[in-house]
Amino acid sequence: MSKDATLGNKHYGPGTRVVAAGRKPMDHHGFVNPPVYHGSTVLYPDVATMKTGQKYAYGRRGSPTMESLEVALTELEGGRGTKLVGSGLAAIALTFLSFVRANGHVLVPDNVYQPSRHYCETVLKRLGISTTYYDPLIGAGIADLIQDNTQLLFLEAPGSQTFEMPDIEAIVTAAKARDVTVAMDNTWATPLFFRPLDHGIDVAVYAGTKYLVGHSDAMMGTVTANADAWRPIHDTWGASGLVSGPDDIYLAQRGLRTMDIRLQRHMASALTIARWLEGRGEVSRVLHPGLESDPGHELWKRDFSGSSGLFSLILKPGPQEAVAALLDNLELFGLGYSWGGYESLAIPFDCSSYRSTTKFEPEGPALRLHIGLEDPDDLIADLEAGLDRWREAGGGS
Numbered sequence: 001m002s003k004d005a006t007l008g009n010k011h012y013g014p015g016t017r018v019v020a021a022g023r024k025p026m027d028h029h030g031f032v033n034p035p036v037y038h039g040s041t042v043l044y045p046d047v048a049t050m051k052t053g054q055k056y057a058y059g060r061r062g063s064p065t066m067e068s069l070e071v072a073l074t075e076l077e078g079g080r081g082t083k084l085v086g087s088g089l090a091a092i093a094l095t096f097l098s099f100v101r102a103n104g105h106v107l108v109p110d111n112v113y114q115p116s117r118h119y120c121e122t123v124l125k126r127l128g129i130s131t132t133y134y135d136p137l138i139g140a141g142i143a144d145l146i147q148d149n150t151q152l153l154f155l156e157a158p159g160s161q162t163f164e165m166p167d168i169e170a171i172v173t174a175a176k177a178r179d180v181t182v183a184m185d186n187t188w189a190t191p192l193f194f195r196p197l198d199h200g201i202d203v204a205v206y207a208g209t210k211y212l213v214g215h216s217d218a219m220m221g222t223v224t225a226n227a228d229a230w231r232p233i234h235d236t237w238g239a240s241g242l243v244s245g246p247d248d249i250y251l252a253q254r255g256l257r258t259m260d261i262r263l264q265r266h267m268a269s270a271l272t273i274a275r276w277l278e279g280r281g282e283v284s285r286v287l288h289p290g291l292e293s294d295p296g297h298e299l300w301k302r303d304f305s306g307s308s309g310l311f312s313l314i315l316k317p318g319p320q321e322a323v324a325a326l327l328d329n330l331e332l333f334g335l336g337y338s339w340g341g342y343e344s345l346a347i348p349f350d351c352s353s354y355r356s357t358t359k360f361e362p363e364g365p366a367l368r369l370h371i372g373l374e375d376p377d378d379l380i381a382d383l384e385a386g387l388d389r390w391r392e393a394g395g396g397s
């Protein structure tokens with residue numbers, strides 16, 4: 001590290017990669033972490049340099065703070081470049097906007113993160129761009145949905161809330177045969193457990209808000225592109241004035257350094273708790289592709305090297321009051337949106353109203369859990385007491 005480290009083609013393990021990626025201590029007098037540059041105006045030494053240009057021109061266009069995280073993520077993903085924006089949703093919006101044209105068409109999985117669907121139904125629709133929501137389990141059948149004006153195929157795996165696993169290989173192969181750009185929301189797996197660009201995907205999109213930041217204290221979106229997709233992403237980012245603030249970038253970079261060790265813990269605890277839930281009479285099904293019983297398990301095992309802390313479960317039939325009795329008095333699980341921080345969270349969900357191609361008809365109430373870094377035995381005890389309250393309030397078992 002006394003010289004500028006670059007991961008290059010070295011086969012370092014994931015723990016080493018998140019620690020070493022993008023670090024250049026000797027650029028900062030040897031300090032381990034880069035300084036946080038707050039700035040709009042960047043001064044030039046003279047008129048001649050204003051004409052020829054210099055590395056940093058204006059706060060919106062880039063800074064050493066932005067660059068250090070961009071370089072780190074580009075190395076981790078094996079990409080051509082990365083852009084940072086203010087939220088995961090902004091990263092998704094940037095990705096769509098970079099590839100669509102008037103009267104175009106995009107393909108989006110029916111189980112996509114709901115705000116991504118909302119973006120297609122509002123902004124893209126207004127621009128004359130139509131969306132087909134495909135069955136995430138369509139596989140090679142996606143070829144039949146590709147139109148002459150299809151400009152982007154969007155993937156999310158596993159699907160938001162319901163965790164279906166698409167056949168990424170079959171879908172990407174069909175898209176590539178028609179020269180369609182492919183982007184993937186890979187927030188769940190992080191580049192530690194799945195590297196989209198290694199699988200022929202052109203653009204990897206993340207809500208950095210989740211595991212990258214990792215402490216529920218900042219919003220962040222990141223977009224990493226391969227060489228084919230880099231120009232459109234870079235230019236649309238620049239034209240749109242999308243930025244992320246230096247303090248949030250610093251928090252994301254700090255989160256990155258511990259992401260491997262945190263993810264190992266999230267994975268192990270989530271699998272332990274998911275298996276425990278599978279054995280409970282109150283639980284009808286657990287939706288987690290890392291479980292051997294999950295319909296997506298084989299595809300997950302083929303493509304992913306790990307699983308994170310987020311999964312769902314379907315309870316046996318029961319009244320809404322019983323769901324509230326379960327959730328309201330949990331001691332360690334907070335009730336709140338987002339996930340990826342160090343703490344455990346729970347939400348009830350129902351995505352049946354906005355799916356359009358596939359049906360979500362659970363046999364009982366659906367819950368999504370984020371398993372945090374607490375001791376898993378304590379989390380199990382908390383859930384066990386919750387399931388007791390569920391039964392007492394009339395929930396099935």
Ligand SMILES: *Cc1c(COP(=O)(O)O)cnc(C)c1O
Nearest residue numbers: 087088089113185187207209220
């Ligand atoms: C949370 C989330 C987003 C959006 O991220 P924000 O930073 O909240 O805008 C996008 N995709 C997935 C899968 C998410 O879970």
